Amino acid sequence: MLAVDHLAPLDRESDRATDSIREGSALDALTREGLVFGCDYNPEQWDRAVWDDDMRLMREAGVDLVAVNIFGWSWINPDHGVWSFDELDEVMDLAHAHGIRVNLGTATASPAPWVTTRHPEILPVAEDGTRRFPGGRQAYCPSSPVFRSHAAELSRRVVERYADHPALAMWHVSNELGCHNALCYCDASAAAFREWLRARYGTVAALNAAWGTSFWSQRYSDWAQILPPMAALSLRNPGQLLDFQRFSSDQQLELYRAEAAIIRARSTAPVTTNFMVTAHIRALDYFSWAGEMDVIANDHYLDRRLPDPLAELSFAADLTRGIAAGTPWLLMETSTGAVNWQPHNLAKGEGELLRNVVSHVARGADGICFFQWRASAQGAEKFHSALLPHAGTDTAQWRSVLEVGRTLRRLQPIAGTRVASDAAVLFDWESWWSIENEGRPSEDLRYLDQVHAAHAALSAADISTDVVSASADLSAYRLVVVPALHLVRDADAEAIARFVENGGTAVITFASGIVDERDRVRLGGYPGAFRDLLGIVSEEFAPLGPGQVVALDDGSIGSVWSERLRSVDAEVDARFVDGPAAGLPARTRRTVGAGSAWYLATLPAAETYRDLLSRIARDAGIRTVEAFPGVEVVRRAGEDRAFTFVINHTTESVEIAAHGRDALTGESVDGPVTVAGGAVRIIEEAS
Incomplete structure (x- = not known):
């Protein structure tokens, strides 16, 4: 039986979350009447005759926020110097007449055809030097001054017209910035890249030192010689690749900042854009973006290409909450059913939509919005699911939508509460870029795989987990897992060491601490930045071949990696039995001050990883509960109440011990409660 009332105490976690809350935050204003239920609305795709019916059905479903004018450039600005706002006005x-708030787009997400026809130089260039043409979306170079000028004019027009409209609730800058055009290699990008490098390094000599250009005769003597890292005949310079990735994230952020500044000069409504914290988008460092947002918003769709899409959903939600510094956030886009851009676009099963929605809410979302309201009859996304499907309202999908609306209304008291966690996983976009650039030890060493494995192991043990920046304040946590943190700054390595010395437990995995922020290897033996903390020295990487596993002397197996390391003053918890590091340590532990530091030199199998982290968590003072595979348990708490979410993704019933009130039915609960297969239960109790 799962004992809900035996979960970890809330006091320290609640204090940490409360400290990070922005007083009077924009999302608080949006959730005064409860959780947000929203969608993208694209009336420009439909005859005026259906608009009234759309609004009526939105109210029936409970939709109270619509994102409008996201791709409206050619709708309101169909030709050079031509502006037409009448339909958007209507x-x-x-929306206002029906009591629906508007999340108004600046419409800059994709230029109208007249823009690229008049200015073909704004079209992006791929790393092979070929230009990409219009016909899709985001057909622009993010560094293009011409595009930026037109986007600024469009934003000004929209803001001036609607800043005082009573329906306006928030501003939506562009859409999924960098989804398709994050990396551009055109002449405008090259010029902007050189300016970015000049600001970063000051002199060409400093850049040469940072990039190690003495290798392969790459030393520069003038800024004009420097280009983006376009396709080459051999491996490219790692420092150049890494800096171009940093630059590209910053260029997209500059686009956001420019439009946000135009909005804020005229309007007091909150401003945001939709992030893409998901498994297949890696180009943008959202930790560096977070401070520019009035609301942290994310788009997330189940990725059926992954071995465990639900685990990735949980990870993405926890990371979005980490970007939001523990405060509630908004799910700006998700789907009711199938998407249209995966190799196999699978429909959601019975109850799956509600389970997905509740998973996001459990992990900190104070609003759920969908792409889109009405399924398109034409265009590239005509087979993408929507709230109102092609088959209309006499459908199981529409009835599921109504259920979502009812559920979100019943969960109104949850708005503003925070997720309580004693454990954290460190995440870093620069490590992701660095570890997967060219010339790495093994192509099977993929950053997200390692981060997902650590997070999934904690989740499988029902240990609530934050996913936070490598530079985050760790003082409130008892356990911090550091998976494949390849690129580490000195200050961050020192902070992790202080965390351990002060009584925390760190679990650091292979491939961590290897390079500094210049992508320069830390000499003296691996794991570099963490060598002294861990009390070990690794002399050589010994990655495993495809499908190869190694045995450990505790009966477990490892995959992906091994290495030839020796203990200096660490306790050896397990050794390799076979493989390229046979007889050498595979797992170590070292007591440091009041805490302990673990090292994993191979990737444990999923069940072993779960059991290991559960054991380490208990030793770190984290209360654990009996875990049921496929059953999520997450807790959110406020000043006077707490909510425990139990989401059963299996077909078998489980029993929980609960005391309080069922937040969905209102019934009192005191003792064993059954959570049927495929069902959710949300228990409210005094905190």
Whole structure:
């Protein structure tokens, strides 16, 4: 039986979350009447005759926020110097008349055809030097001054017209910035890259030192010689690749900042854009973006290409909460059913939509919005699911939508509460870029695989986990897992060491601490930045071949990696029995001050990883509960109440011990409660 009332105490975690809350935050204003239920609305795709019916059905479903004008450039600015706002005016007025708030887009997400026809130089260039043409979306170079000028004019027009409209609730800058055009290699990008490098390094000599250009005769003598890292005949310079990735994230952020500044000069409504914290987007360092957002918003769709899409959903939600510094966030886009851009676009099963929605809410979302309201009859996304499907309202999918609306209304008291966690996983986009650039020890060493494995092991043990920056304050946690943190700054390595010395437990995995922020190897033996903390020295990487596993002397197996390391003053918890590091340590532990530091030199199998982290968590003072595979248990708490979410993704019933009130039915609960297969239970109790 799962004992809900035996979960970890809330006091320290609640204090940490409360300290990070922005007083009077924009999302608080949006959730005064409860959780947000929203969608993208694209009336420009439909005849005026259906607009009234759309608004009526939105109210029936409980939709209270619509994102409008996201891709409206050619709708409101169909030709050079031509502006037509009449239809958008009517949509804004209709929304207000029906009590629906508007998340208004600046419409800059994709230029109208007249823009790229007049200015073909704004079109992006791929790393092979070929230009990409219009016909899709985001057909622009993010560094292009011409594009930026037109986008600024469009933003000004929209803001001036609607800043005072009563339906306006928030501003939506562009859309999924960098989804398709994050990396551009055109002349405008090259010029902007050189300016970015000049600001970063000051002199060409400093850049040469940072990039190690003495290798392969790459030393530069003038800024003009430096280009983006376009496709080459051999491996490219790692420092150049890494800096171009940093630059590209910053260029997209500059686009956001420019439009946000135009909005804020005229409007007091909150401003945001939709992040893409998901498994297949890695180009943008969202930790560096977070401070620019009035609301942290994320788009997330189940990725059926992954071995465990639900585990990735949980990870993405926890990372989004980490970007939001523990405060509630907004799910800006998700789907009711199938998407249209995966090799196999699978429909959701019975109850799966509600389970997905509740998973996001459990992990900190104070609003759930969908792409989109009405399924398109034409265009590239015509087979993407929507709230109102092609088959209309007499459908199981529409009835599921109504259920989602009812559920979100019943969960109104949850708005503003915070997720309580004693454990954290460190995440870093620069490590992701660095570890997967060219010339790495093994192509099977993929950053997200390692981060997902650590997070999944904690989740499988029902240990609530934050996913935070490598530079985050760790003082409130008892356990911190550091998976494959390849690139580490001195200050961050020192902070992890202080965390351990002060009584924390760190679990550091292979491939961590190897290079500094210049992508320069830390000499003296691996794991570099963490060598002294861990009390070990690794002399040589010994990665495993495809499908190869190694045995450990505790009966477990490892995959992906091994290495030839020796203990200096660490306790050896397990050794390799076979493989390229046979007889050498595979897992170590070292007491440091009041805490302990573990090292994993191979990737444990999933069940072993779960059991290991559960054992380490208990030793770190984290209360654990009996875990049921496929059953999520997450807790959110406020000043006077707490909510325990139990989401059963299996077909078998489980029993929980609970005391309080069922937040969905209102019934009192005191003792064993059954959570049927495929069902969710949310228990409210005094905190």
